[in-house]
Amino acid sequence: MAQTIADRQDREIITPALREIASDWSADQEVFRHTHWGKAMMWIFLLSDTFIFSCFLTGYMTMRASAVLPWPNTAEVFALNIGGHDIPLILIAIMTFVLISSSGTMAMAVNFGYRRDRRKTAILMLLTALFGAAFVGMQAFEWTKLIEEGVRPWSNPMGAPQFGATFFMITGFHGLHVSCGVILLLIIASKVARGHYDRTGDYSAVEITGLYWHFVDLVWVFIFAFFYLW
Amino acid sequence: MKHDIPAAVHVGQQHPISLYLKVWGYLFVLSALSYSVDYLHVQGIVRWTLIITFMLLKAGLILSIFMHLAWERLSLIYAILVPPLLLLVLVRIMTIEADYAWWTRAIFMGGGG
Numbered sequence: 001m002a003q004t005i006a007d008r009q010d011r012e013i014i015t016p017a018l019r020e021i022a023s024d025w026s027a028d029q030e031v032f033r034h035t036h037w038g039k040a041m042m043w044i045f046l047l048s049d050t051f052i053f054s055c056f057l058t059g060y061m062t063m064r065a066s067a068v069l070p071w072p073n074t075a076e077v078f079a080l081n082i083g084g085h086d087i088p089l090i091l092i093a094i095m096t097f098v099l100i101s102s103s104g105t106m107a108m109a110v111n112f113g114y115r116r117d118r119r120k121t122a123i124l125m126l127l128t129a130l131f132g133a134a135f136v137g138m139q140a141f142e143w144t145k146l147i148e149e150g151v152r153p154w155s156n157p158m159g160a161p162q163f164g165a166t167f168f169m170i171t172g173f174h175g176l177h178v179s180c181g182v183i184l185l186l187i188i189a190s191k192v193a194r195g196h197y198d199r200t201g202d203y204s205a206v207e208i209t210g211l212y213w214h215f216v217d218l219v220w221v222f223i224f225a226f227f228y229l230w
Numbered sequence: 231m232k233h234d235i236p237a238a239v240h241v242g243q244q245h246p247i248s249l250y251l252k253v254w255g256y257l258f259v260l261s262a263l264s265y266s267v268d269y270l271h272v273q274g275i276v277r278w279t280l281i282i283t284f285m286l287l288k289a290g291l292i293l294s295i296f297m298h299l300a301w302e303r304l305s306l307i308y309a310i311l312v313p314p315l316l317l318l319v320l321v322r323i324m325t326i327e328a329d330y331a332w333w334t335r336a337i338f339m340g341g342g343g
Contacts, residue, residue, distance in 0.1 A: 017304055024305040034303050043310055054317045058324050065328035068335045075268055093265045100261060104254035107296045108247060115244070207298075214296045218289055224261075225285035229268050230278070 036204045039211065046215045049177075053219050056173065057226055060166040067160035074228050077158065078142065092228050095138050096220065099178075102131030103217040106185075106210045113206035118192060121206060125189035128213060132182040139175045143168075170223060177216050184209055253295045260288045 024031050032040040064071055075088035082090065109124035146167070150157045156164040188209045197203045264284040267277055294300040299307055 020303070021305050021308065024303070031305055031309075035306055040306070043306065047310055047313060050314050051317070054314065054320075058317070058320055061321065062324040062328040062331075065325065066331035066335065068332065068339075089265065089268055093261070096261050096265070097258065100254070100257045103257070103292065103296055104250060107250040107253070111245060111247060111250065211297055214292055217296075218292050221285055221288045221292065225264065225281050229264060229281050 036208075038204055038208045042208045042211050046211065049215065049219075053170075053173070053222070056166075056170050057222060060170060060227065063162040063166055064160070067162050069160040071160050072156065072158035072163050074230075077146070078228065089228060091138060091142055092224065095135055095142075096224055098131050098135050098138070099217050099220050102128045102135070103214055105131065106213045110207045110210040113192070113197070113203040116198065116203070118195060118198060121203075122189050122193040125185050125192065125206070125209075129182045129185040129189065132178050132185065132213075132216075136175055136178050136182065139171060139178075143171075166227070170227060174216070174219055174223060177219070181213050181216050184212065249295065253291050256291055257288055260284050260291075264288075 076086075078090075078092050079086045079088045080090045081087075105124045106128045109121050109128060112120040112124060151164045151167065153165045153168050155161045188205055191197065192203075192206065197205060261284075264281060267280045267284075272280065299310070
């Protein structure tokens, strides 16, 4: 770099990184021109989705902090009886591991997509969809269990009625996202398998689908921490 | 770093598969750790600190490696990461609101609300 002629202020105060941002936003051009348009759009969608889920979680925080009846102990509510023992929160732990595994296979699918490995990409995406479907299945089981125990969006035999409202709202909306993700994965995986992206020469769709899928996993990280563990 | 257009535009990013397997392993370990916080009945401030720490570490790994944010241009990174910081204001406002609602219920509704 031409450090000898660089002006002192430029070098010390305005770092090269900041200058790059300034030029991206001000140089009479599209800011994200270096990024595939689909990827930029997916990121912007995910940003809006971040706000939706954050509003749900903030609403949950408000309701829980203002509830006068005791909040149910999630470790007991979501315990499963395996081999005669009640293991606390085990169903949610399994769901977490399943979703993380799906993220792992998805990341590898994106990688093989960019290596133009059609077969491995399609197989890994199908595996991801399978993990996702398993997650939704376990969530359906969890909902059934709680509904049988009398938990409703407006009431709850274990304590604060707000528990039911936030539980069904947050996990339901997340489950909807997972279900949409499974459908998206199946569509893109079948396009990969049929060689669609080999003909267009652009495997970005796999990465964009991957962004969505990792986001679903990311949201679960926050739900797991705040709703189940707190 | 400054002048080149990220290779992702043309040929995609090439990272060894072992990187993803490693991150996968870390995520498993972190999840197991946060589960054990509950399993071992850790309570109070230690519990909350541990939960938040493991949560942020997991979120960071997913965002930076799995979602490739570590290799994106800074303009995109900041456009994604800065706006959610506004939510901290919402959280602060709603903490005050929740406190108010709780005391109102406790004082005027006999704690039964």
